Amino acid sequence: MPFSLHLLALAVFAQGTSEFMLSGLVPDIARDLGVSVPAAGSLTSAFAVGMIVGAPLTALLAVRVARRPALFGSLSLFLAAHVVGALTTDYAVLLATRVAAALANAGFLTVALATAATLVAPDAKGRATSVLLGGTTLACVVGVPGGALLGQLLGWRAAFWAVALVCVPALVAVVRSVPAEPAETARGDVRAELRALRGPRLLTVLLLGALVNAATFCTFTYLAPLATEVTGLGADRVPALLALFGLGSFAGVTAAGRLSDAHPVPVLAGGGTALLAGWLLLALAADDAPVTLALAFVQGALSFAVGSTLIARALYAATGAPTLAGGTATAALNVGAALGPWAGGLAIGSGLGHRAVPLVSAALVAVALLVALTGAAVAAAPRARASAGHG
Incomplete structure (x- = not known):
């Protein structure tokens, strides 16, 4: 893989750290700014909304801008948002910086996915995607705990400064390592890319991505209370549980990078079936600590x-929309990331308890498998009729 691709992953690492690190900084932010804990928690929601809205909008803008300046501009905005966030004493300003950072994150990831596909051979998009997403999984393993620890030692503002500093070498890398596009190819055709997004194959893949990610974040969001309330783990062991999930996600992304280009169907069919079984097993055996710890790693690996x-299949399915495909894939994943916690919270709020959360994840994966089977059957029907006609 090109070294420039790993440097793009560094920026994705910083952005993933920023997206998730607030979970450990909310009480400190609330005290410092004089707001309630729910108000401080809404900073995370603001980021998610910015990602959902920003991915398709920034993708439309990116079609008209060369990739290198688009990457540089979005990463610069992301860095600036964290500098302002680290300096402000006003909650409204901090909230605005979270939305701005999310918009910049969505724009960067959208263009980075498209850029990654051009930096490798045409049949290596899956591996390139895994390198980029490896930045997100490493953020779960290293960045988020590191940001939380830094916040505890030096205050939440130090975590914002750290994210900004990590972006600096990535900015230099964008300028030096991302190839400039020829003038005649720097601008795309928005209408042509929008037409390319209408294909049923792509729409099916995007729906599957949203459902699988919803299942992932449904349980991941409530993994800590599940562990303490059902499994009986002490609060001091929860970070280790979350780290196991993060390590699993990194292992899963790495394995998919090696397998998904050449063997996508076995990865999706086998991985999806195993994912469904794992969520069901977690619901049944959540009171067993060794099983819960093992499944945290396994489900993280399978989910990612x-x-x-x-995501790689979305890029393959939309070769006519190299920029918008990345944006729609990013938006689909974030729709899932928003839907999953809501569905899990609904189950808990209905009195079903924390054990019901992995059951909701299992149901979402089951729907995804049903959609995949239906799509495969619909796609195979014309070929079957053609074969029967020739026979």
Whole structure:
């Protein structure tokens, strides 16, 4: 893989750290700015909304801008948002910086996915995607705990400064390593790319991505209370549980990068079926600590292996929309990231308890498998009729 691709992953690491690190900084932010804990928690929601809205909008803008300046501009905005966030004493300003950072993150990831596909051979998009998403999984393993620890030692503002500093070498890398596009190819055709997005194959892949990611974040969001309330783990062991999930996600992305280009169907069918079984097993055996710890790693690996493969399939399915495909894939994943926690919270709020959360994840994966089987059957029907006609 080109070294420039790994440097783009560094920026994705910084952005993933920023997206998730607030979970450990909310109480400190609330005290410092004089707001309630729910108000401080809404900073995370603001980021998610910015990602959902920003991905398709920034993708439309990116079609008209060369990739290198688009990457540089979005990463610069992301860095600036964190500098302002680290300096402000006003909650409204901090909230605005979270939305701005999310918009910049969505724009960067959209263009980075498209750029990654051009930096490798045409049949290596899955591996390139896994390298980029490896930045997100490493953020879960290293960045988020590191940001939380830094916040505890030096205050939440130090975590914002750290994210900004990590972006600096990535900015230099964009200028030096991302190839400039020829003038005649720097601008795309928005209408042509929009037409390319209408294909049923792509729409099916995007729906699958949203459902699988919803299942992932449904349980991941409530993994800590599940562990303490059902499994009986002490609060001091929860970071280790979350780290196991993060390590699994990194392992899954890495494995998918090696397998998804040449063997996408086995990865998706086998991984999806195993994912469904794993969520069901977690619901049944959540009171067993060794099983819960093992499944945290396994489900993290399966979730991100299947998810990254689906993103790669979206890029393969939309070769006529190299920029918008990345944007729609990013938006689909974030729709899932928003839908999953809502569905899990609904189950808990209905009195079903924390054990019901992995059951919701299992149901979402089951729907995804049903959609995949239906799509395969619909796609195979014309070929079957053609074969029967020739016979």
